[in-house]
Amino acid sequence: MGDFTLFCGRAVLALTTSRRLPRRILRAVYEQGAVCMPVIAIVGVFTGLVLGLQGYHVLSRFGSEGLLGTLVSLSLVREMAPVLAALMLVGQAGSAFAAELGIQRNTEQIAALETMGVNSIGYLVAPRIISALLVFPAQAALFVVLGLWGGSLSGSLLLGVDSGVYWSAVERAVEYRDLRECFLKAATFGLLTTSICAYMGFHADRNTSSAGARAVSASTTRAVVFSSILVLVADYVISSFFV
Amino acid sequence: MDFALEVEGLEKSFDARAVLKGVDLRVPRGSVFTVLGPSGTGKSVLLKCIASILSADAGRIVFEGRPLVDPRAHQDFLRRCSFLFQGNALFDSLSALENVALPLEQTTSLGKKEIRERSLEALRQLEMEDFADCYPGRLSGGMQKRLALARAIVTQPELVLFDEPTAGLDPLRRNAVFAMIAKYQRRFRFTALIVTHDVPEALASSDRVALLNQGRIAFEGTPVEFSRSTQSVVALFRDSVDALCQSLAAIRSEQPVSL
Numbered sequence A: 001m002g003d004f005t006l007f008c009g010r011a012v013l014a015l016t017t018s019r020r021l022p023r024r025i026l027r028a029v030y031e032q033g034a035v036c037m038p039v040i041a042i043v044g045v046f047t048g049l050v051l052g053l054q055g056y057h058v059l060s061r062f063g064s065e066g067l068l069g070t071l072v073s074l075s076l077v078r079e080m081a082p083v084l085a086a087l088m089l090v091g092q093a094g095s096a097f098a099a100e101l102g103i104q105r106n107t108e109q110i111a112a113l114e115t116m117g118v119n120s121i122g123y124l125v126a127p128r129i130i131s132a133l134l135v136f137p138a139q140a141a142l143f144v145v146l147g148l149w150g151g152s153l154s155g156s157l158l159l160g161v162d163s164g165v166y167w168s169a170v171e172r173a174v175e176y177r178d179l180r181e182c183f184l185k186a187a188t189f190g191l192l193t194t195s196i197c198a199y200m201g202f203h204a205d206r207n208t209s210s211a212g213a214r215a216v217s218a219s220t221t222r223a224v225v226f227s228s229i230l231v232l233v234a235d236y237v238i239s240s241f242f243v
Numbered sequence B: 001m002d003f004a005l006e007v008e009g010l011e012k013s014f015d016a017r018a019v020l021k022g023v024d025l026r027v028p029r030g031s032v033f034t035v036l037g038p039s040g041t042g043k044s045v046l047l048k049c050i051a052s053i054l055s056a057d058a059g060r061i062v063f064e065g066r067p068l069v070d071p072r073a074h075q076d077f078l079r080r081c082s083f084l085f086q087g088n089a090l091f092d093s094l095s096a097l098e099n100v101a102l103p104l105e106q107t108t109s110l111g112k113k114e115i116r117e118r119s120l121e122a123l124r125q126l127e128m129e130d131f132a133d134c135y136p137g138r139l140s141g142g143m144q145k146r147l148a149l150a151r152a153i154v155t156q157p158e159l160v161l162f163d164e165p166t167a168g169l170d171p172l173r174r175n176a177v178f179a180m181i182a183k184y185q186r187r188f189r190f191t192a193l194i195v196t197h198d199v200p201e202a203l204a205s206s207d208r209v210a211l212l213n214q215g216r217i218a219f220e221g222t223p224v225e226f227s228r229s230t231q232s233v234v235a236l237f238r239d240s241v242d243a244l245c246q247s248l249a250a251i252r253s254e255q256p257v258s259l
Helices: A002-017 A021-034 A037-061 A065-106 A109-115 A120-124 A126-158 A163-173 A176-202 A212-242 B043-050 B071-080 B096-107 B112-125 B141-153 B171-188 B199-205 B223-228 B232-253
Strands: B003-014 B017-028 B032-036 B058-063 B081-084 B159-163 B191-196 B208-213 B216-221
Touching (some): A002 A120, A002 A126, A021 A065, A021 A126, A065 A109, A065 A126, A065 A176, A065 A212, A109 A120, A109 B081, A120 A126, A120 A176, A126 A176, A176 A212, B003 B043, B003 B191, B017 B032, B017 B043, B017 B058, B017 B191, B017 B216, B032 B043, B032 B171, B043 B058, B043 B159, B043 B191, B058 B071, B071 B081, B081 B141, B096 B141, B112 B141, B171 B191, B171 B199, B191 B199, B199 B223, B223 B232
Parallel strands (some): B032 B208, B081 B159, B159 B191
Antiparallel strands (some): B003 B017
16 A cells, blocks of 8 residues: 555656656547547447436336436436446556556566666656546546437437426536536546556566466456446545535 | 776575675776676676666665765666666567657657657667668567667667677577677777677677676686686586587487487
8 A cells, every 4th residue: 555655656756757748648648538438438328328218217106207317417427427437447448558567567668768767657657647637537528428318318219208308407407516526536536546557557577476478467457456446435435525 | 997887795685595696796998798607697687786677685886986876876877878678678569760769758858850860860870770660569589689779879878788688589690689789889889788698709799708607706807718717617607508519519410310
């Protein structure tokens, strides 16, 4: 835990000394953002479709189908979008990042950076952390938009809820504090999961039970598992402050 | 004699296994200095301790008269020293040109245009300019070695550490790599510290050689002194290399077995 904190501290400190940072941040934004966008879009639409479907059947028992927009929007904004987008990003970008760092450690690319006098954490990790702070909230926002559209698709087109009623319920339900909670969660998940994936990959050689390719696969698995668990733990902690 | 690098009493253990047991070494400035020794004697460990990739348990490393325990001296050492890794350690997601430009981009305040020109010049000097846009994975072993050397010399270092520069190469390429090191060492006047177990090539291209045996420097002198040394450990190492060559020749001369 202490070593992980030190690692994160070094990454933050490296931001002040790292050279040509904007170019590497842009590249990281592309890798975390553009590359993961199709997955986020698909999961977002289907989450909205399912929420619309399930929500309609629950609400119709109480004759409250008009509240479908409220249910879908608040579920998405406050919980589903930041959590599911983070889990998808961990699965795609986080695992790739941990594996890439593990291979770079194995093939001495990280050692090569250090012998050049380059701050390896500053070069490899810091841009990803900055990028995560931008990309995770942006992906959560995309998830919300597509999820709402998915909810409207199943609610209005398939189940007959009036489209105007659905969208006006959405508009009335979502407040500024809900959006703040959504973006705060997304940014926190981005920071935590990227740091964990970076730490696990960067120290893939510290794995005492395996070495080489197996150490890379073990560290990648650990990175994904720990990140996913931490997303849910952090979600509970942040939610408890907003409820 | 003027020394670029001095190593005093260097010790390194992994768990309970002592690999370096007090290595003393002095590398004259502007020379090609080769550390010989059988595989597994800690030659690479020695080089990695010098380059601070591994931390030594005890001992002192002095570069240009300044001990490397001083953080500023260490930073200065990293700026003036390059390391050529056994496996080249090239960045596989960067092109050849980007690989060579990386140390300039990250450690100097040179402009984009100058970095590009200096990187292309380094590639040109190693006859690699036609492969500037190629990724390392698409280059042959020898070309990767040349690319790694281009990256090592682009910052105009005063000391270059070579970790088994001919590992995995065929005899022709081994000769070519040693010739290349000797050629560029003379052109750029850097001090070269090489660890290898290729005795004939090392003797032909080095100014001084040392023999690392059981964690200590057992011999240090000129290649001629090494060849003529009657010291038992030197003779044993030399003879084992000769014996290996003879046994390989004997195997090759045997009739093929018909199945």
